[in-house]
Amino acid sequence: MLSLAFIGLGGAGGNVAEEAKRYGYHVGAINYSQRDLDSLEGIDPTFKLRILGTEGVGHNRDLAIELFTQHHALVIDFINKNFQTNDIIAIPFACGGGSGSGLAPIICDVLKSSYPDKTIIAMPILPDLSESTISQLNTLYVFEELSNLDVAVLPIDNQQQKAQFSSIGKDKLYTETNQKAVYLLHKLFSYTEQHSKNGNFDKRDFMTLFNNKGMTHITEINLSSEKSEGENVTHDSISKKINNSLCNGVFIPPQKEQIINGALIFEGNERLLSLINPESVFSYYDNDVIDLFEGNYSGKNNNLIIAASGLSWCKERLSKIEDMAEKKKEVIEKAFSNENQQTYQSRTSVSGFMSKIRQPKKKANSISDVLSKYKR
Numbered sequence: 001m002l003s004l005a006f007i008g009l010g011g012a013g014g015n016v017a018e019e020a021k022r023y024g025y026h027v028g029a030i031n032y033s034q035r036d037l038d039s040l041e042g043i044d045p046t047f048k049l050r051i052l053g054t055e056g057v058g059h060n061r062d063l064a065i066e067l068f069t070q071h072h073a074l075v076i077d078f079i080n081k082n083f084q085t086n087d088i089i090a091i092p093f094a095c096g097g098g099s100g101s102g103l104a105p106i107i108c109d110v111l112k113s114s115y116p117d118k119t120i121i122a123m124p125i126l127p128d129l130s131e132s133t134i135s136q137l138n139t140l141y142v143f144e145e146l147s148n149l150d151v152a153v154l155p156i157d158n159q160q161q162k163a164q165f166s167s168i169g170k171d172k173l174y175t176e177t178n179q180k181a182v183y184l185l186h187k188l189f190s191y192t193e194q195h196s197k198n199g200n201f202d203k204r205d206f207m208t209l210f211n212n213k214g215m216t217h218i219t220e221i222n223l224s225s226e227k228s229e230g231e232n233v234t235h236d237s238i239s240k241k242i243n244n245s246l247c248n249g250v251f252i253p254p255q256k257e258q259i260i261n262g263a264l265i266f267e268g269n270e271r272l273l274s275l276i277n278p279e280s281v282f283s284y285y286d287n288d289v290i291d292l293f294e295g296n297y298s299g300k301n302n303n304l305i306i307a308a309s310g311l312s313w314c315k316e317r318l319s320k321i322e323d324m325a326e327k328k329k330e331v332i333e334k335a336f337s338n339e340n341q342q343t344y345q346s347r348t349s350v351s352g353f354m355s356k357i358r359q360p361k362k363k364a365n366s367i368s369d370v371l372s373k374y375k376r
Contacts, residue, residue, distance in 0.1 A: 002087040002088065002192075002203035002204070002206075002207065003026065003085070003086050003087055003088065004025060004086070004087075004088040004089075004090065004189050005025060005026040005027065005028075005083050005086035005088070005089050005090070006020040006021075006025055006026075006027040006028070006089070006090045006091075006092065007027070007028045007029070007030065007079065007083065007089060007090075007091055007107075008027065008028070008029045008030070008040075008091075008092050008093070009029075009030050009031070009091060009092070009093040009099065009100040009103045009104050009107065010031055010036070010093050010094055010097050010098075010099035010100025010101070010103065011031065011033065011036040011094070011097065011099070011100070012092070012093065012094035012097065012100060012125050012174070012178075013029070013091070013092040013093035013094060013100045013104075013123075013125075014029040014031060014036060014037065014039075014040050014043070015040070015174070015175075015178055016092035016123065016125070016156075016178045016181065016182060017029055017040075017043065017092060018040050018041075018042045018043055019178050019179055019182045020090075020182050020186070021042045021043060022042070023182070023186045025186075026047075026083070026086060027043055027047065028043065028047035028048065028049070028078075028079075028082055028083065029043055029047070029048050029049070030048075030049045030050075030051065030075060030078070030103065030107075031048075031049075031050060031051070031099055032050065032051050032053065032054055032055065032057050032064065032067065032099050033050075033055055033099070034050050034055065035055070037050055046082075047082055049074070049075065049078045051067055051068065051071050051074065051075065052067075052071060052074075053067040053070065053071065054067065057097075057098035057099050057102065058098060059096070059097055059098045059132075059134050059135070059138065060098045060102075061097075061098045061101045061102035061138055061141065061142075062102070063098065063102070064098050064099050064101070064102025064103055065102045065103075065106060068102070068103055068106060068107075072110075075107070076110065076114075079107075079111070084115075086118070087117075087118060087119065087203075087207065088118070088119040088121065088206070088207060088210070089111060089118060089119070089120055089121070090121040090123055090154075090185065091104055091107065091108055091111075091120065091121065091122050091123060092123035092125065092156075092181075093122075093123070093124060093125065094124075094125045094127070095124045095125060095126050095127060095135075095138055095139035095142045095143075096125075096126075096127035096131055096132070096134075096135030096136070096138050096139055097135070097138070098138070100125075101124075101138045101139070101141070101142045104122060104124065104142065104146075105122075105142060105145035105146055105149065108120050108122050108146070108149055108151050109149055112149065112150055112151055119152070119207045119210050119211055120151040120152070121151070121152050121153075121154055121185075121210050121216070122146055122149070122151050122152070122153045122154070123153075123154050123155075123156060123181070124139075124142060124143070124146065124153065124155050124156070125155075125156045125157075125158065125177075126139055126155060126156065126157045126158060126159065126252065126317070127139060127158055127159075128158040128159040128161075128162040129159055129320060129321075129324065130162075133324075133325065133328050133332065136321045136324055136325055137325060139318075139321055140318065140321055140322065140325070143313075143314075143318055147313060149213070150213050151213065152210040152211070152212060152213070152214070152216045152309055153214065153215055153216060154181075154185070154216045154217070154218070154251065155215065155251055155252040155314060155317075156177060156178075156181045156250060156251060156252075157250070157251060157252045157317065158173070158174065158177055159317075160177075160248070160249065160250060160251070160252070160253075161173055161176065161177045161180075161250060164248065177250055180249075180250040181250050181251070184218040184219070184220060184249075184250070184251075184305075185218060187218075187220065187305060188206070188218055188263065188265070188305055188307055189206060191265050191267075191295050191297065191305070192205070192206050194295075194297055196295065196296055196297045196298070198270070198273075198296035198297070198298075199294050199295055199296045200295055201263060201265050201293055201294065201295030205263065205293040205295075206263075208261065208291070208293070209261050209262075209263050209293060209307060209309050210309060211309075212260050212261055212309040212310035213310070214258075214260075214309070214310050214311055214312070214313065215252070215254060215255070215309075215311035215312065215313060215314055216307070216308065216309040216310075216311065217246065217249075217251050217252075217254045217307065217308045217309075217311060218249075218251065218305070218306070218307045219242070219245040219246055219249050219251075219305075219306050219307075220245070220303060220304065220305050220306075221238075221241050221242060221245050221303070221304050221306075222301065222302060222303055222304075223238065223241075223268065223272060223302040223303070223304060224268075224301065224302040233272065233275055234275065235275060235277055235280045236280070238275060238276065238280060238281065238304070239280045239281065239283050239284075242281060242284065242304075242306060243283075243284050246284055252314045252317050253316075253317075254284075254285075254308060254311045254312075254314075255311060255312035255313070255314060255315065255316065256284060256285055256286050256312075257285075257286055257312040258285070258286070258287060258310065258311060258312045259282065259285040259287060259289055259290075259308050259309075259310060259311055260289075260290050260291070260309060260310025260311075261289065261290065261291045261292070261293070261308070261309045261310055262278070262281075262282055262289040262291075262292050262293070262306070262307065262308050262309075263292075263293045263294070263295075263305070263306070263307040263308075264276070264278055264281055264282075264292065264293070264294050264295075264304075264305075264306060265294070265295040265296075265297070265304070265305040265306075266295070266296050266297070266303070266304050266305075267296075267297040267298070267299040267301055267302075267303050267305075268298075268299050268300070268301055268302030268303060268304075269300075269302055270296075270298060272302060273296060276304065278292055278294075281304075281306060282306075282308070285308070285311075289308075290310075
């Protein structure tokens with residue numbers, strides 16, 4: 001039976017993997033930080049691996065890569081031992097840090113090379129635009145490397161959530177982002193376990209969907225809410241709601257230029273099926289879906305799950321990071337080139353006071369010297 005597993009890399013990736021554990025998936029975590037690993041109480045210690053060499057890499061992805069090359073056999077053995085039987089492996093990680101961003105591309109590459117029949121889903125988490133310059137630059141490097149790999153990329157975007165929920169704190173924001181991303185991937189995969197007389201979305205469909213190189217996207221809309229708002233459900237209203245959901249979800253809004261495979265899953269009143277037309281559902285994209293997987297299931301929720309793969313690279317989102325980096329280029333160069341600003345020497349007249357204030361350092365006396373003072 002085909003199965004889905006998660007291997008979280010770094011702190012953020014581990015948190016996503018722990019969230020997936022709540023749905024019953026087989027999960028693991030790899031990190032340089034033992035403290036980060038210890039915080040993942042929902043993951044069995046057997047499926048946690050600390051790479052030796054440092055306690056965290058401090059946003060230095062080059063160090064993460066260097067240490068991986070020294071201990072790659074340990075990592076590969078860990079994955080072979082614990083995840084060899086899983087057909088689909090999702091790799092969540094943060095782009096802005098050092099551990100996840102350094103490890104992810106090379107581990108995805110190793111997995112795909114070692115197991116060409118496995119489906120590998122990279123799940124990079126992009127920092128919001130207010131995060132540090134180093135975090136933004138790390139993201140650009142990650143996406144350069146991912147673009148050269150034959151894997152599906154399902155990009156989680158913290159900026160999407162921050163734009164919608166700017167008033168809540170970072171911890172809650174990240175938690176909700178992780179929960180939504182895992183929920184959508186789980187929701188899509190969960191239909192592979194269901195049966196319907198009107199058409200099934202099976203595990204092989206899921207694997208084929210995510211076997212395309214490039215960007216992927218998942219969104220969910222509820223058609224019942226339209227009725228509650230007094231709207232008539234039509235082809236146009238469904239298309240409008242889908243487009244809005246694509247642009248305001250937890251994943252990077254997809255580019256419009258290209259789509260290869262699509263999945264269209266409806267769970268609800270069968271009378272609405274006549275309104276769910278693939279042409280209108282995927283009208284957001286410039287070309288028609290090349291291969292379409294459908295599943296229709298009876299239920300009360302009237303939910304529509306839409307997934308797309310083989311999408312164009314997310315150049316619009318990455319260009320925002322490039323623009324930010326370009327604006328800060330002069331500031332960065334000045335900060336690192338002006339060595340005089342990094343040194344300080346006090347005036348001689350002021351520093352001279354200290355010689356008068358400081359007391360000579362006393363030498364430690366041995367115990368025998370102290371005792372000798374009391375001999376009579």
